[in-house]
Amino acid sequence: xxxxxxxxxxxxxxxxxxxxxxxxxxxxxxxxxxxxxxxxxxxxxxxxxxxxxxxxxxxxxxxxxxxxxxxxxxxxxxxxxxxxxxxxxxxxxxxxxxxxxxxxxxxxxxxxxxxxxxxxxxxxxxxxxxxxxxxxxxxxxxxxxxxxxxxxxxxxxxxxxxxxxxxxxxxxxxxxxxxxxxxxxxxxxxxxxxxxxxxxxxxxxxxxxxxxxxxxxxxxxxxxxxxxxxxxxxxxxxxxxxxxxxxxxxxxxxxxxxxxxxxxxxxxxxxxxxxxxxxxxxxxxxxxxxxxxxxxxxxxxxxxxxxxxxxxxxxxxxxxxxxxxxxxxxxxxxxxxxxxxxxxxxxxxxxxxxxxxxxxxxxxxxxxxxxxxxxxxxxxxxxxxxxxxxxxxxxxxxxxxxxxxxxxxxxxxxxxxxxxxxxxxxxxxxxxxxxxxxxxxxxxxxxxxxxxxxxxxxxxxxxxxxxxxxxxxxxxxxxxxxxxxxxxxxxxxxxxxxxxxxxxxxxxxxxxxxxxxxxxxxxxxxxxxxxxxxxxxxxxxx
Numbered sequence: 001x002x003x004x005x006x007x008x009x010x011x012x013x014x015x016x017x018x019x020x021x022x023x024x025x026x027x028x029x030x031x032x033x034x035x036x037x038x039x040x041x042x043x044x045x046x047x048x049x050x051x052x053x054x055x056x057x058x059x060x061x062x063x064x065x066x067x068x069x070x071x072x073x074x075x076x077x078x079x080x081x082x083x084x085x086x087x088x089x090x091x092x093x094x095x096x097x098x099x100x101x102x103x104x105x106x107x108x109x110x111x112x113x114x115x116x117x118x119x120x121x122x123x124x125x126x127x128x129x130x131x132x133x134x135x136x137x138x139x140x141x142x143x144x145x146x147x148x149x150x151x152x153x154x155x156x157x158x159x160x161x162x163x164x165x166x167x168x169x170x171x172x173x174x175x176x177x178x179x180x181x182x183x184x185x186x187x188x189x190x191x192x193x194x195x196x197x198x199x200x201x202x203x204x205x206x207x208x209x210x211x212x213x214x215x216x217x218x219x220x221x222x223x224x225x226x227x228x229x230x231x232x233x234x235x236x237x238x239x240x241x242x243x244x245x246x247x248x249x250x251x252x253x254x255x256x257x258x259x260x261x262x263x264x265x266x267x268x269x270x271x272x273x274x275x276x277x278x279x280x281x282x283x284x285x286x287x288x289x290x291x292x293x294x295x296x297x298x299x300x301x302x303x304x305x306x307x308x309x310x311x312x313x314x315x316x317x318x319x320x321x322x323x324x325x326x327x328x329x330x331x332x333x334x335x336x337x338x339x340x341x342x343x344x345x346x347x348x349x350x351x352x353x354x355x356x357x358x359x360x361x362x363x364x365x366x367x368x369x370x371x372x373x374x375x376x377x378x379x380x381x382x383x384x385x386x387x388x389x390x391x392x393x394x395x396x397x398x399x400x401x402x403x404x405x406x407x408x409x410x411x412x413x414x415x416x417x418x419x420x421x422x423x424x425x426x427x428x429x430x431x432x433x434x435x436x437x438x439x440x441x442x443x444x445x446x447x448x449x450x451x452x453x454x455x456x457x458x459x460x461x462x463x464x465x466x467x468x469x470x471x472x473x474x475x476x477x478x479x480x481x482x483x484x485x486x487x488x489x490x491x492x493x494x495x496x497x498x499x500x501x502x503x504x505x506x507x508x509x510x511x512x513x514x515x516x517x518x519x520x521x522x523x524x525x526x527x528x529x530x531x532x533x534x535x536x537x538x539x540x541x542x
Contacts, residue, residue, distance in 0.1 A: 037084045037111045040064040042077075055082050063088070067111050070141055071095040074107070084111030092118065096141055099127040100170065104137070114141040122148075124168070130156035130199045132168060132175075144170030156199045159185040159228060163195075173199045185228050189213045202229040214257075217243040224253075231257035245274035250284070260289035268295070275356075276304035276414075279317065292320035300538055301358070305414040308451060311367045313538035314360035314378070321355050322381065323347050345383050354382040363542040364389070367532040370451030371416050372396045373409070374530055386410045395419065396531050397453045398493040401428040402444055403527075419446040419453075427456055427488075428526060429495050431467055435475065437495055438465040439486050440521045456488040463521050466498050468508070478514050481506025 043061025057079045065072040065079070065086065075090030086109040094102040094116060105120030116139040124132040124139070124146055134152030139145075147167040154161040154168075154175055164179035176196050183190035183197070183204060192210035197203070205225040212219035212226065220242075224235035233255055240249040251266025263285055264270075270279040270293065282297030295301075295317040303310040345351035359379045366373040366387075376391030387409040389395070394403045397416075404421030411417055421427075425444040429437040442460020446453050458464075464486055466479045484502035488495050500506075509518065532538055 035084075035111075036067065037079070037081065037086070038066045039079065040066055040071075054080060056080055067114070069097060070114075072107075072109065085109070086111065094118075094139070094141075096144075100144075101125045101127070102137070102139060102146075115139070116141065126170075126173075126199070130154055132166075146170070154197070154199075156197075156202070159183065159197075159202065161195075161197060175199065187214055188226075188228065190226075201227065203227045206235075217241060221253075233257075245272065247271045247273065248284070248286075255286075260287060262286040262288070270295075278302040278304070281317070287320075290320060290324050292318070292324070294318050298539070301360075303414050308369045308415070309535075310414055311535040311538055312360060312364070312378070313366075314364045315362035317358065317360050319356065319358035321347075322357050322383065323355055325357070347383070356382040365532050365538050365542065367535045367538055368451070370397060370448075371409075372532050373407075374532075375407070384410065385412060393421075394527055394530065395421075396528075397448075399430045400453050400495075401430075401527060401531075402426070402446065402456075403525075404444065415451055416448040418448065420444070421446075424523070425458065425460075426521075426523060427458065428524065429488075430526065430528075431469070431495070432475065435467050435478075436465070436520070436524070436526060437467060437488075438521045438524060439463070439488060440523065441486070452490075452493045454490050456490075457485060458488075459485045462486040464498065464500075464506075465519065465521055466495075475511050477508050477510050478519065479506055479508045480518055 039057070039059065041062055041064035042059035044059070046058040047056070048058070049055045058076070059079065060076040063074045063077045065077065072086065072088065073091070073093035074088035077086055077088040079086050086107070088107040088109070090105065092104045092107045094107070102118060102122070102124045104118035104122040107116055107118045109116045118137045118139060120135065122134050122137040124137065132146065132152060132154050134148035134150070136150050137146055137148050145167065147165065149165045151164055152162070152166055154166065161175070161177060161181065161183045163177035163181040166175055166177045168175045174196055176194070178194055181192045181195045183195065190204060190210060190212050192206060192208050194208035195210070196205040196207060203225055206221055206223055209222045210220070212221070218241070219235070219239065221235040221237065221239035223237040224233065224239065226233040235253040236251070238249060238251060239253045240247060241253065248264060248268065248270045250264035250268040253262065253264050255262030265283050268281045268284045270284060272278070279293065279295050279299060279301050281295040281299035283295070285294040286292070296315070299314065299317040301312040301317055303312070345354045347355035357380060359377070361377050364375045364378045373389060373393065373395045375389035375393035378390070379388040380386065389407040389409065392403070393407040394401060395407060395409065402419065402421055402425070404425040405423035407419060407421045409416055409419045421444040422442065425441055427439045427444055431437055439456070439458045439462060441458035441462035443458070445457045447455040461482060462485055463482050464480070468476045468479060470476055481500060481504060483500040483504045487499040487501065489497050489499070509515070
């Protein structure tokens with residue numbers, strides 16, 4: 001009987017308290033502690049005490065609870081005041097620290113460790129940094145952490161992320177997404193299995209194989225970060241970038257999309273699939289706005305062609321658009337080699353494919369099966385498909401060597417068609433163990449057939465040393481002569497005959513009667529030791 005009376009008195013006190021709290025203006029403030037679970041409001045209630053550790057209070061109608069600085073709202077709730085466990089139903093709302101608000105259809109909350117499980121149309125809203133939506137959410141209010149495991153979505157301004165699982169860290173505003181992660185932002189889509197995203201900095205950090213799609217460009221990486229706000233990125237572990245016309249792979253990649261510049265370091269492989277050009281180097285810089293590339297640290301350019309690719313090595317390689325060149329620079333075009341009817345191409349219109357150039361500096365070396373070369377520097381212009389070699393250039397083809405102060409090598413479909421060497425031009429053709437045909441003059445013009453020298457004309461008081469041979473290729477004598485010009489005709493990649501033009505003066509010596517010093521012209525050098533024998537020689541130090 002005494003126990004019943006005490007219970008009625010206790011219920012009467014609760015009834016008065018709830019009746020007062022039903023009107024906000026009349027509610028008296030209760031002590032704010034971090035542990036006490038307070039009942040601030042309800043329209044209806046029911047009390048049930050089952051045993052010494054289970055005392056239930058059923059609340060309905062505009063329920064409002066508080067623990068420390070966290071407020072809880074619901075249509076109805078069941079509160080175990082002894083264990084501080086709350087089950088809330090309908091229009092559940094958790095307000096933590098004013099800015100963090102979480103909504104759901106159902107919540108189970110353990111006040112002792114401030115853990116909440118929310119279910120049904122869950123939405124967590126940070127007033128400053130985004131929204132999380134899911135069907136089930138585990139929320140640790142002590143650590144300001146939340147996670148979902150059955151699929152969810154995070155929206156931060158115009159960025160939307162979805163995944164199977166995720167963990168939100170309220171202190172740092174980081175979200176770690178797991179399994180089937182998709183990030184969609186203006187201009188970008190990211191697909192991965194694990195991703196860390198910061199809603200304040202809008203930086204995505206990659207910790208698993210990831211694909212980033214930006215218009216026609218795809219980026220593959222497994223480590224690094226991308227800043228969606230600034231457009232800057234750093235990737236590691238051999239990332240790769242692919243677009244409709246090219247691809248590039250390196251150990252490390254850094255780029256700034258807003259400025260359109262990128263830096264690629266470590267075993268860089270660049271492929272221009274549209275033009276059949278590849279560049280290998282240890283460091284490469286790219287400017288997308290100017291469509292320009294600068295390669296350093298032992299770069300190697302490969303120009304692909306059927307059966308005879310062209311390899312070019314130098315200390316530095318640069319490629320860009322002719323129309324972006326400084327106006328003070330002019331491209332040396334020898335118009336007489338192109339014919340009087342030659343018309344400059346429309347580089348910004350119908351002939352825009354010719355609006356390319358590349359140049360190389362220091363220790364330039366070239367290799368193809370048919371032609372090899374070396375020079376100090378090189379310039380190639382798309383307007384005439386000509387390689388311009390400067391400072392003591394040398395070209396080899398089969399057993400022939402051509403040198404001069406400057407050499408222009410004109411190509412068609414990346415194959416040599418014509419060569420023009422001027423000032424101190426010298427052509428040497430090895431015909432025996434110690435026998436060399438030689439032609440020296442002011443200029444040398446050579447025509448190629450199937451990639452090899454077929455005809456050579458030397459002009460400008462030409463000097464020659466020529467070994468006559470019989471039908472069995474035996475040497476019968478050596479002719480030393482001068483004339484205004486000399487034509488040399490080739491057959492099977494070997495000189496077959498020589499024609500002297502105007503003012504011929506010369507002498508022929510039997511093989512055993514060649515005077516000392518007469519077997520070579522002044523300035524003769526056989527530079528075979530400098531000649532690359534395979535493309536692998538270009539990877540060695542010059």
